[in-house]
Amino acid sequence: MIEVKGIDSFYGKAQILSDLSFSIGAGEVVSILGRNGAGKTTTMKSIMQLVRPRNGSVTFNGTEVVGLPPYKVAKMGLGYVPEERRIFTDLTILENMEVGRQPARKGVPEWTIDLLFELFPNLSERRNNRGKALSGGEQQMLTIARTMMGNPTCLLLDEPSEGIAPVIVEQMAETIMQIKKQQLTVVLSEQNLHFARLVADRAIIIESGQKRFDGTFAELDAQPDIQEKYLSV
Amino acid sequence: MELFFAQLLTGLANAATLFLVASGLSLIFGVTRIVNFAHGSFYMLGAFIGYSLMQVLPGMFGFWLSVLLAGLAVGVIGVIVEILVLRPVYKAPELFQLVATFGVILVIQDVALYLWGADDVLGPRAPGLKGIVRIMGEPVPKYDLALIAITPFFLFGLWYLISKTRIGILVRAATQDREMVGALGVNQAWLFTGVFFLGATLAGLGGAIQLPKGGADLLMDFNILAAIFVVVVIGGMGSLPGAYVAAALISILNVFGVTFLPQSTLVLMFVVMAVVLMIKPYGLFGREEVAGEHGQVGEPERPIKPAGLKVRLLVAAGLLLLALLPVFGSDFSQVLTSDVIIFCLFAASLHFILGLGGLVSFGHAAFFGGGAYVAALLVSHVDAPMEIAFLLAPIGAGFAAFIIGWLCMRLTGVYFAMLTLAFAQLIWSLVYQWGEFTGGDDGLVDIWPSAWLNGTTPYYYFTLVFGIGGILLLRHAAHSPFGYALRASRDSSRQAEATGINTKRIQWAAFTFAGSLAGLSGALFVFSKGSVFPTELEIARSFDALIVIFLGGVKTLSGAVVGGASLEYAKDFLTRFEYWRLTLGLIIIFVVIVAPEGISGTLRKVAERFGIIRQREGES
Numbered sequence: 002m003i004e005v006k007g008i009d010s011f012y013g014k015a016q017i018l019s020d021l022s023f024s025i026g027a028g029e030v031v032s033i034l035g036r037n038g039a040g041k042t043t044t045m046k047s048i049m050q051l052v053r054p055r056n057g058s059v060t061f062n063g064t065e066v067v068g069l070p071p072y073k074v075a076k077m078g079l080g081y082v083p084e085e086r087r088i089f090t091d092l093t094i095l096e097n098m099e100v101g102r103q104p105a106r107k108g109v110p111e112w113t114i115d116l117l118f119e120l121f122p123n124l125s126e127r128r129n130n131r132g133k134a135l136s137g138g139e140q141q142m143l144t145i146a147r148t149m150m151g152n153p154t155c156l157l158l159d160e161p162s163e164g165i166a167p168v169i170v171e172q173m174a175e176t177i178m179q180i181k182k183q184q185l186t187v188v189l190s191e192q193n194l195h196f197a198r199l200v201a202d203r204a205i206i207i208e209s210g211q212k213r214f215d216g217t218f219a220e221l222d223a224q225p226d227i228q229e230k231y232l233s234v
Numbered sequence: 235m236e237l238f239f240a241q242l243l244t245g246l247a248n249a250a251t252l253f254l255v256a257s258g259l260s261l262i263f264g265v266t267r268i269v270n271f272a273h274g275s276f277y278m279l280g281a282f283i284g285y286s287l288m289q290v291l292p293g294m295f296g297f298w299l300s301v302l303l304a305g306l307a308v309g310v311i312g313v314i315v316e317i318l319v320l321r322p323v324y325k326a327p328e329l330f331q332l333v334a335t336f337g338v339i340l341v342i343q344d345v346a347l348y349l350w351g352a353d354d355v356l357g358p359r360a361p362g363l364k365g366i367v368r369i370m371g372e373p374v375p376k377y378d379l380a381l382i383a384i385t386p387f388f389l390f391g392l393w394y395l396i397s398k399t400r401i402g403i404l405v406r407a408a409t410q411d412r413e414m415v416g417a418l419g420v421n422q423a424w425l426f427t428g429v430f431f432l433g434a435t436l437a438g439l440g441g442a443i444q445l446p447k448g449g450a451d452l453l454m455d456f457n458i459l460a461a462i463f464v465v466v467v468i469g470g471m472g473s474l475p476g477a478y479v480a481a482a483l484i485s486i487l488n489v490f491g492v493t494f495l496p497q498s499t500l501v502l503m504f505v506v507m508a509v510v511l512m513i514k515p516y517g518l519f520g521r522e523e524v525a526g527e528h529g530q531v532g533e534p535e536r537p538i539k540p541a542g543l544k545v546r547l548l549v550a551a552g553l554l555l556l557a558l559l560p561v562f563g564s565d566f567s568q569v570l571t572s573d574v575i576i577f578c579l580f581a582a583s584l585h586f587i588l589g590l591g592g593l594v595s596f597g598h599a600a601f602f603g604g605g606a607y608v609a610a611l612l613v614s615h616v617d618a619p620m621e622i623a624f625l626l627a628p629i630g631a632g633f634a635a636f637i638i639g640w641l642c643m644r645l646t647g648v649y650f651a652m653l654t655l656a657f658a659q660l661i662w663s664l665v666y667q668w669g670e671f672t673g674g675d676d677g678l679v680d681i682w683p684s685a686w687l688n689g690t691t692p693y694y695y696f697t698l699v700f701g702i703g704g705i706l707l708l709r710h711a712a713h714s715p716f717g718y719a720l721r722a723s724r725d726s727s728r729q730a731e732a733t734g735i736n737t738k739r740i741q742w743a744a745f746t747f748a749g750s751l752a753g754l755s756g757a758l759f760v761f762s763k764g765s766v767f768p769t770e771l772e773i774a775r776s777f778d779a780l781i782v783i784f785l786g787g788v789k790t791l792s793g794a795v796v797g798g799a800s801l802e803y804a805k806d807f808l809t810r811f812e813y814w815r816l817t818l819g820l821i822i823i824f825v826v827i828v829a830p831e832g833i834s835g836t837l838r839k840v841a842e843r844f845g846i847i848r849q850r851e852g853e854s
Contacts, residue, residue, distance in 0.1 A: 049417055075419035087414045089407045091521075099400060100407045101418045151419050 002027040002155055002186050003048060008057030008067075010040075010047045010210075017043040018054070018210040025155075025188055030181050032201035033190040034232060040210040041190035042084050045159045048188075049081045050074050061155070078106055080153025084160045084190075086140045088147070090133035094124050097132055097143055101150035109154050110183050117146045120176055138169035145176070156180065158189035162196045174199040194232060206231050240372035241493065245486030247378035250385040251444040253481035255458060256465035257392060257474055258436030264409045264472035265429045268320065268331045269648060271777070272338040273462065274455035276434045279342060280308045280441025281450035282350050285357065288445070294362040305439035312434020316427050322827045324426075333784040334826045336777060339455060340819030346452060348813065357445030377446050384443075389478050392436075396474065405429060409472060460659050460773060464507045467652040470520020479518060500663030504656045508641065511653050515645050540713050556698055560691045568694040569762075570806055575701035576758045578798035581782040582705050583751035585794035588783060590712055591744045592724030594651045597658025598752055598779050600638065603771030605631035605753025606760040607665060610678040615671075620684040624757050631753020632746050634661070639745035643738055655773065662771040677767035681760050697758050704751050705795060711747065712791060720744050785825055787832025796834045 003025040010018040017040050025031050035041050046052040048059055050071045059066050066074050075081065089097050098114060105111035118125035121142045127135065135143065141161060148156065158177070162170045170193075177200045181187060191197040197204060204221050206214035208231045214221065221228065259273045284304035291300050319334050363380050366373040396402040408415045408425055416422045441450070448454075465484055469476025484503050491499040510518065541549070556575075560568055584598045608630035612618035618626075642653045665672045672678065687693050711717050722730040723737035730737050760766045769775065778801070786797020804821065808814040829836040 051413065051417060070416065070421075070423075071413070072416045072419050072421045075417055081417045083414065083417070087411055089410050089414075091410060092403065092406060096403045096406075099403050100415060100420070102400075103419050147418065 002029075002062060003188070004058075004060045005044075005048065006058045006060075008047055008054035008059060010043050010052050010054045012043070012052070016210065017052075018047060020057070021207065021210060021212055022057075023205050023212060023215060025186060027186055028184055029203060030177070030187040030189070030201045031203045031205060032197035033188065033205050033207060034192070034194065034197055035190075035207040036192065036232065039207050039231075041192075041207065042159055043210070044207065045081070045084075045157050045188070045190055048074075048157060049079065051081075075151060075153075076103065078109075078152075078154035080148040080151050080156045082144050082148045082156065082158045082161065084163065086137075086144045088132040088135075088140050088143050091131060093131055094128045094135075094143055097147050098150045101147035103151040106152045106154060109152055109185065112149045112152055114150070117149055120149075120179060121146055138165040138172075141165055141169070141173065142176075149180070153185070155186040155188070158187060160190055160192065162191065162193045170196055194228075236370040236372045237493075239370055240374055241489045242486060243369070243374050243378060243382060245489040246385075246482055247375075247381040248447075248485035248489065249478070249481040250381040250388075251440045251447075252458075252461060252465055252485055253385060253478050254388060254440035254443065255437045256462040256469070256481055257477045258433035258440070259462050260466045260469070260472055260474070260477055261396075261405075261429055261436075262433035263466070263648070265405055266320075266324075266331075266426050268335065269651070270335050270433070271332060271459070272315065272335040272342065273433070273437050274457070274459040275339050275342040276308050276312060276437035277441040277458055278346060278450065278452070278455040279311060280304045280438030281357075281445055281448075281454060282346055282355070282441075283307050283438070284442025284445055285355050285450050286350075288358050292361075294360070297358070297360050301439060301442040304442035305435045308438025308441070309431045309435030312430045312437075313427055315434075316430035319823055319827070320430075321423070321426075326826070330784055330788075330826065333781050334823055336781050337819040337822035337826065340815040340822070343452065343455065344813045344816035344819070350450070352452065354451040355449050357447070357449040360446045363446075381443065385478070389474060393474050401428070456773065460655065461503065463652055463655060464503050466517075467649065467656075468507050468510045468517055470517030471648065472521075473517070473519035476517055476519030498667070500667055501660060504660040504663065507656045508653070508660070511645065511649065511656075512641065516649065553702065556702075557695075560694060565690045568690050570803075572694055572697040572701075572758075572762055573806075574799050574802040575697055576755050576762070577778075577782070577802050578795045579701045579704045579755040579758070580752055581779045581786070581794040581798040582708050583748040583755065584779045585783050585788070585791075586708050586711070586751075587741075587744050587748045588780075589788045589791075589793065590717060590724065591720050591741055591748075593741060593745065594647075595745075595776075596651045596655035596773070596780070597638075597776050598654075598748075599771050599773070599775035600654075600658035600661045601631040601635050601749040601752035602756040602759070602775065602779075603665075603766070603768075604634050604661060604749075605756030606766040606770050607672065607678070607756075608753065609757045609760050610681045610766045611672070613681050614673075614678050620682075620687070620761060624761065627757035627760075628750040628753040631756065632750025635749020635752075636742075636746045639742045639749070643742050643745070655776070658771065658776055659773065662768055662773075665771055666768045672768075675768060677765055679765040681766065682764050683761040687761075693762060697762065700754060700758055704754050708748075708751060709791060716740070716743070781822065785822065785832055787834035787836070787838075790832070790834040790838060793832050793834040796837070797832065800833060 005024065006022050007020050008018055009016060009020065021044065033041050033044055043052055047054045050066055050069055054067055061074070061077055061079055064077065066077070089100065092100070095114070098117065123139055124142055124146060127139070132140065132143065145161070161173055165173070174196060177187060181200070189197070189201065198218055203217055204214065205212060206227065213231050214227050255273065255277045259270060262268060262270050284300050287300035287303055288297060315338055319338060320331055323331050323334055360377050360380070363376040366375050367379060396405060404415065404420055404425055408422055412422050461484065465477055465480040468483065469480035484506065487502055487506060488499060491502045556571065559571060580602050584595065587593045587595060605627040609623040609627040612623040612626060613620065638654065638657045642650055642657070645653055666674060668674070683693055687696050719730070719735045719740045722735060723740050727737045756770065759770070782797040782801050783794050785801065786793030786795070804818065808818050811817065825833065831839070
């Protein structure tokens with residue numbers, strides 16, 4: 002579904018990703034793991050074209066996306082949930098979700114506001130509240146709900162567990178499992194191995210913008226040195 | 235009481251136009267972050283196009299159809315401007331787009347001159363609404379009542395569009411975080427174009443709807459500009475009810491001002507604005523601007539280093555050439571070069587606070603004209619010798635900058651820019667309306683230098699010494715600890731404060747310093763021309779300096795000087811032709827699109843490629 006081949010991405014003059022390649026199959030839930038500054042967010046942004054890779058290619062369902070504006074990538078069915086949440090704080094919950102709305106897509110069930118409010122009951126109660134009145138966890142839920150309104154076939158989740166209370170993290174894992182049931186492909190970047198293990202089928206570890214590991218969690222557990230080297234703080 | 239009520243109605247009727255035009259400006263700024271200087275030109279086009287349509291479309295129906303069509307036509311012109319001029323420069327440094335919209339003003343001025351001629355056009359009366367109604371015995375034009383009745387519908391319609399429709403939701407979302415809106419699948423390029431269409435349409439409607447009251451002329455673009463800026467800022471950026479309340483407030487005050495204090499009309503508006511902003515820094519209904527929003531941060535600044543040997547030699551050679559000019563050049567070339575040097579010093583002083591300080595001032599002419607007026611007033615009222623007047627001019631301008639800086643320093647970004655504009659207009663209107671002291675529109679004349687500086691060449695050398703001296707002083711300050719602290723405050727005020735820099739005080743000092751050097755250039759100016767008029771304090775003069783800085787390159791120290799010299803020489807050449815504004819406007823737009831780093835920045839790139847100056851480390 003997503004094929005990343007040899008991308009180099011830069012912020013100004015600093016190279017963040019070098020020759021990074023991996024692939025994500027349809028219906029998979031894959032976690033991109035790595036420490037702070039390893040290049041997880043840049044990887045997500047490079048798929049979404051919010052950062053344009055200088056070399057290499059990124060294809061989505063066989064179509065090259067490098068060089069496309071982000072809105073076209075989103076219209077192809079890639080849903081992006083940014084790390085900093087970036088909800089529209091002056092807009093209400095309903096209005097935030099309206100911004101993300103896109104027509105239904107073949108092959109995935111259509112998400113409606115009611116369905117999403119079932120998934121996130123907290124949001125339902127506060128639907129007419131402005132974004133700035135929400136807690137961190139509620140904001141995180143809203144970003145996911147907002148992106149789901151675009152009926153994506155593949156969801157890019159950038160550090161969904163960051164900065165929210167443990168109870169909410171568990172709730173979040175529950176939600177992702179439900180989304181997964183709807184045949185959605187999910188790529189999530191994480192520092193939290195525990196959380197990644199709960200939801201993902203496969204782990205990709207990056208460090209200094211390069212891939213260091215790609216395999217199942219069973220395979221990862223068999224190599225404690227890798228965990229030690231690239232994940233422990 | 236009766237008169238009071240009638241005047242209230244007149245004020246509300248006048249508010250209709252002001253509200254329409256200002257709400258368009260506010261919308262465009264909210265979404266695109268572009269301060270559209272050309273908005274007054276859209277308004278003027280609306281009036282002229284409406285006038286032409288009314289000549290061919292008869293009757294009451296024809297009148298209102300003309301108003302509507304004029305609005306839509308201007309909307310389409312806005313779209314053309316957005317697509318051709320602004321789209322290529324959205325990624326350019328912040329506020330660079332200002333220059334492009336200024337180019338548009340010049341182009342539209344000449345196009346309007348060509349199509350409608352130089353004479354004022356008297357607006358047709360609205361069919362069916364020609365008479366007056368007596369309200370409590372006072373005559374009130376029917377058309378005024380119609381305007382008062384219509385405006386709330388516009389307000390409601392716009393409010394509904396913005397707060398209740400999907401388009402409005404997208405527009406508000408884009409105001410906050412454009413990049414995220416794009417990542418959610420919305421083509422923001424068309425959203426921008428749509429907002430430009432709407433904003434320009436509103437300006438066009440405003441222009442057409444005021445025809446029965448004000449007609450159309452070629453000065454209306456600049457005349458309304460200050461007023462709509464004031465309305466937007468008093469109401470709060472992006473707030474429609476705010477724009478309405480502010481438009482009503484300003485219009486009503488203006489009507490009463492005309493009756494009770496005719497000397498104060500121009501000043502009043504800016505006094506109100508200054509008072510509102512000092513109490514509510516983000517306007518009556520505005521919210522605090524969030525700095526550094528997502529996806530809207532420019533490229534990191536290149537550090538500015540002292541010039542290398544090659545550049546120093548180049549500058550020395552240039553100075554030598556200037557010093558030898560009287561030997562081989564004509565009198566005219568000396569006068570022209572004096573003008574250029576004076577203008578370069580003025581621009582360089584603005585660059586000091588804008589480029590290095592990050593404080594965008596729209597009212598720097600206050601200090602240029604201020605310096606000129608200080609010197610001229612001293613000479614004409616107390617017969618001060620030229621040397622004393624010349625010395626006191628920068629001090630006087632610096633003092634004005636000290637006060638205005640203190641009042642403006644609490645604001646940032648576009649609010650700061652607007653407040654500086656308001657104070658500059660305040661000074662302009664004081665000078666303009668206080669005729670017995672300042673000479674008003676007739677200016678102050680017979681302000682000549684002392685005998686020892688009589689003649690073209692002595693004064694040329696005088697200008698060279700003080701003009702170039704001032705520029706070198708600014709350059710020196712940029713490389714002093716004061717300059718470092720100023721740049722630190724610009725780049726990261728929090729970190730600068732954490733290292734013990736009082737950022738506000740540094741910026742205030744820089745504002746004062748820049749103001750006094752602008753005053754110095756004003757003093758050089760007044761003694762070279764022998765006279766001074768209120769035009770030296772006008773918005774257009776402030777904009778000249780802004781344009782020059784952006785054209786020259788904000789991020790380079792030489793930008794102001796290179797840009798200033800280019801513009802002055804270009805103007806001298808172009809003004810010999812009839813449609814010089816059109817040509818100059820097109821050149822400005824062309825430079826903006828082709829060389830977004832400015833002339834100086836682009837020259838440096840070329841120089842680096844050919845190895846004339848060293849590349850910075852770590853760059854390729």
